[in-house]
Amino acid sequence: MNRINKLFKEKKDKILSIYFTAGYPNLNDTTEIIKILDECGVDLIEVGMPFSDPIADGPVIQHSSNVAIDNGMNLNLLFNQLDEIRKITDIPIVLMGYVNPVYQFGYEKFIKNILKCDLDGLILPDLPLDDYINEFKPIFDRENLSFIPLITPNTSEERIRQIDSNSNGFIYMVSSSSITGKKNSFDDKQIDYFQKISSLSLKNPTIIGFGISDKESFEQACKYSKGAIIGSKFIKEISNVNLNESIKNFILSVRS
C-alpha cells in the first residue's frame, strides 16, 4: 500500500494538501518547505514542476512558475533535491505540472526518478487519459504509484467512471469551472455537484481543489469530500524572509 492509500485509509476527513512551486521563492527551498509542512501536520504535499505556459493556472502560480524557472529550477535539479527526502519525512508527496517538461525529460526516466526518490504519485492535468494508459499506467500499477486525475463540474458521469477506474489514490475535484487562484465560496450549483460526486460511490476518495484559501473554505470543502488542496493562497503567504514562520502561521490559521 502506498502512502496515499494509507493516508486515506487511516484518516477519514479533513485531509489538507498543500501545493507549492518547486524553486520558489528560492531555488533550494524545496526540501525545507516540505519539512516545515510535515512539521505543521499537513497530510499531503503537491510539488509543482514549473512550466512557462501554465494555461490552467491564475496569476499567482504563473508568477511563482516564472520565478522558479528564472531561479534555474528544472527536473534534474528537482529530483536531486528530492533524492534524500525520505530521510526527513514520510509524508505522501506527489509531483504536479504540465506535460511538456516531463515529455522532454523522458517519460521513462521521469518514472525512474519518481521511484528513486520514493515519491508517491503524479498529477499531470494536460496528459490525455489514453496517453496515461499507454505510457504510464502499466508501470504505475506495477510500482503502486498514484495517478491523480482531475474532474470538474462539466465532467460527465460516464467519463468520471472511466477516470475513476483508471486511476488510484484520490481524485482531484476542481471546485468550479476555473483556473487556479480564484477565491469563491461555494454556491448551490457547486454543492449539488459535490453531492452528486459523493453519490457515485467512486473507488477513489475525492478532495476539492481550486478556490480553497482559508479555514472557512477548507472546512466547507471538507463537508463534501475527504479534504482540500490549497495552492495559490499558500504561495502568496510564503515569505521569502521567514519561510518557517510564514508557513507555520498560515497552516495554523487553516487548521486551528
Added chain:
Amino acid sequence: MKYNVNSNGFYGDFGGAYIPEMLFSNIDELRKNYLSIVEKDSFTREFNFYLKKYVGRPTPLYYAKRLSEKYGSKIYLKREDLCHTGAHKINNTIGQILLARELKKTKIIAETGAGQHGVATATVCALMGMECVIYMGEVDIERQRPNVERMRILGAEVRPATSGSRTLKDATNEAMRHWINNPDDTHYIIGSVVGPHPYPDMVARFQSVISEELLGQLKKVEGRDYPDFVIACVGGGSNAAGIFYHYLENPKVKLVGVEAAGLGVSTDKSAATTKLGKKGVLHGSKTLLMQDENGQVTEPYSISAGLDYPGIGPLHAHLFDSKRGVYVSVEDDEAMNAGIELSRLEGIIPAIETAHAFSIFDKIDMKRKVIVINLSGRGDKDLETYIKWGKY
C-alpha cells in the same frame, strides 16, 4: 489520406488533444459535432453565402507578370489580401461563428498576433451580434495599433496579455484561461491550425476554400488544376494549410512553407520552428516547438507579429517530418525587401507575414515552373513597421 488528420486527431505523430480536464467537455463537444455540422447542406449553403457576398470570394488568381519575368517562372498570386478585412483569416472566422451558433454559444473569444484574426473575429461577431473579447499581447498591441482600433470600432473588447513575451503565445494562454473560466456560453475561435484536435482540422477545412478555388482557376489558365510549387508563409500555418489542402495527397505539387527566421536562426531572435524546434506539447497539441532543454517554451521573435509563434500546427509538423513539405526560413530584412519588391513590381503592398513567402526565389530553384504564392494579407496594418524599417 496519408497527410491529413486521422480519426484520433493526429497527423502522424503530431496533434491530439493535450488539454486539462477543465477544457475537456468543450473540446469533446466540438470533436463530436464539428463534422456533422460543417457537412450539413444548410451549413455549407450559409458558409458559402457569406464567403461570396460578404468576404468577396472567390478571390482572384492573378498572374504576376513582372515578378514572373524577373525570376523566370510563371508566378500566380492567390489574392487573399482582397478578402474583406484584408486577409484569409475571415474564411475561418465565418465558419467558426456559424459553428458556434449551431452549438448555441453566445459569446466569442479569440487570440490574435498581428491583429488580422482579431479583426476578422470582431467583424463576424458584429455581423452575428455576438459579444467578443480578443486577447492580444501587449507588445503586439503596440506594433499593430490600427488593428487594435479596428477591433474596438467593431465593438470588441481588446484585452492585453501581459505575461511572458507578451505576444501571440501569451495571448493564446490568456484566451484558454478565459475559456476555462467560461466554458458554458463561450466559443473560442482559434485563428490558426493549432490547438487541440479538432481545431487544426476544423480551421484547415474552413481555409481549404483557398485551394478548392485554386483547382478550377489554374485549370482555366494552365490547363491543369495543379501548380509545380505552392508557397505560403507559416506562423501557426492557417493560410498555408488552406492553400496546401487539396494538394496534400498530390505528389506532383511541391509544398513550401516559409517561416520567420527573425534576425537569423543562429541568433536567439527567431521564430523558425522547423529549424529550432523539437517535438513538444503546447496549447493542446503535440507539435514542433521552440523550447529549451528543460521543456520551457522559448520566446520567439519576428518583425511580423503574425509569425511570432514558438510552434507550428501539427499538420505542418507532419509535412515537415515526413518530408512532404519543404520549410525554409527567411530573415526580417529579406522579408522586408521582398515586400518592397512586390510593391514596386506588382503594385501590391503585402502584409509583412506574407512578404516572407516572396523572399524564397534565391532559396529554391523554381525556374520555368508554375508557382502559386498565397498572398495571404495586405500590408495596410504594417505601414508603421515598414516606415520604421525605412529602407525603401
